[in-house]
Amino acid sequence: MxxxxxxxxxxxxxxxxxxxxxxxxxxxxxxxxxxxxxxxxxxxxxxxKREINENAGEGIITIRVSTVSQWHDISIEATSTFGELKMMLSLVTSLEPIEQRILFRGKERDDNDYLHMVGVRDKDKVLLLEDPAIKEKKKLLDLAGNTPRRTISV
Incomplete structure (x- = not known):
């Protein structure tokens, strides 16, 4: 030094x-x-030389996840990924991680992005939306499941 x-x-x-x-x-x-x-x-x-806080980026943070109709407070490690956050949200909501889209600061975040690298801190807000393409597929499957099927035997 x-x-x-x-x-x-x-x-x-x-x-x-x-x-x-x-x-x-x-x-x-x-x-x-x-x-x-x-x-x-x-x-x-x-x-x-930067003064680095040894605990920066480490520890448990609380994130407020807002859906269209409700919100959830999730406690997660700051070094987790958005994919891990989706896994935790799947336990709280009825949405599978594939069906979820997470927005932070107006941008959709990838599953491999780390929370602390994007800038998520304690008590920040994240928006959770259902993927519109999967939502449409669910509706089509529900409609197809409710209509009687004709089986043709040869």
Whole structure:
């Protein structure tokens, strides 16, 4: 790890301090930043080290899943996929995972997308819809099942 001192790259503050003899208290406090921690990435690029929360993306989150007529609060791991969310929703609703379409932030999400990678956080809302193509097939099968069939024997 390489430690380099921090520098202030804001011209406007130096112009203000040049014209005003007494700097405002907020500017005095902003001068002491501490040291910036640097790291070398595998490609050889020197970048500022990010402060990563060790528990970020981990743990159980609660998602409010809204259907057309009702909503469900589902507790799931943040690192789960939308496919795993569909499996949990199939236990709560009468829809199989194949019949479900999940929308988050206005976009339909793929089964392989991870919740935390898309930006789903605790107490976020997700919309669950029934796939219209499968819904139409169900209606056709119900109609075909209710009509009497004629069997022709040769």
């Amino acid at each position: 390489i430690k380099l001192g921090s520098k202030r790259f804001c011209r406007s503050s130096s112009k203000l301090s040049r014209w005003n003899k007494a700097a405002p208290p907020a500017e005095k406090d902003s001068r002491s930043f501490g040291e910036i921690k640097w790291e070398v990435r595998p490609g050889g690029m020197l970048v500022q």
